[in-house]
Amino acid sequence: MDTSKHDQNLDQHSPLPNITPNLADLAFSLYRELAHQSNTTNTFFSPVSIAIAFVMLSPGTKGDTHIQIPQGLNFNFKETVQTDIHKGLQHLLDSLNQPDDELQLTTSNILLIDENLKQVHKFLEDVKRLFHSDALATDFQDWARARRQINEYLKNKTQGKIVDLFSELDSPALLILVNYIFFKGTWVHPFNQKRTREENFYMNETTVMKVPMMFQSRAIKYLNDPVLPCRLVQLDYTHNGTVFFVLPDEGKIDTVITALSRDTIQRWGESLTRRHLNLYIPKVSISGACDLGDILRDLGIADLHNNKADFSGITREASVSTPLKVLHQSRLQLDEKGARANAPAAITAHAVSEPLTVRFDRPFLLLVFDHFTWSSLFLIKVVNPT
Structure with missing residues (x-):
């Protein structure tokens, strides 16, 4: 990928280019932490949204809580002033949430506050004005009632994309931050809907499942990586979305994840070449919800989850003894649809005569970027596409 080309398209007065490397470093740090937690479940999150x-x-x-956040997010105040960080992410948020018929992307945050706390209204007003996010006060002392109220609020706010986030077993907190993102794009080159078939997906050596497998045959950006044990293809959405589908060799998925970095993505982007492929990719709708508490502690943002946290900018009762609960909800839909949904996929004249078959029929990685800024919208490890 040639990021310099995209940076030239950015508003020269935008601070976003100053923080793009920081966002990338955060993305792969989180990815390594989350992906290594389980070999049997999907890993799915949005670094930009978090x-x-x-x-x-x-x-x-x-106090210390205020210092830990930029440090944990890999932002260096010596290089990037706090104002630029805020402006850069506000700029990115505005660009991502632009209404578009062909690319559906919604990301936002909801801060849930115990109504018994004395709230700082300036913070709540800034949250709404600068980040288009909401704050909801409810009585957490009656947690069963509050849970029903919060679930209904989230369902309405996200047009049904978040349903029953809080289960019967969830415990209350005085502050709960819910972060969510939804993405569904339109392919520049659609898959052939008539060729989607139920095929085998080999979850591991002993587990095989049937999944709807999409198909297209054309000249596609492809790389058999000479450095890492994997193959990959790059597909583009209309407008700003681009996706790397990465197929590690059997048993090598952790090796590839560990090696992911800005340099890896840069090398891939520069090395991909067009080749005529018969490409098979599972049709999936992936969603994930996770509590980020343990991960954020590992990143060094410990105060948010213990009684040392100083939330005096949110509530005048600075000594909040109940840790902040941080929930991240994300959803991505992959289907055949493209800008020319009924048109056959074209094969360019320079494509080779014999196509290479590439099947994503075992655990793979899926990296979704905003093509305009090269920000990481989603990083996914697909172990079970069903």
């Missing part, structure tokens, strides 16, 4: 959530929260913190 970064926006915590930068939004940052003005509401004081």
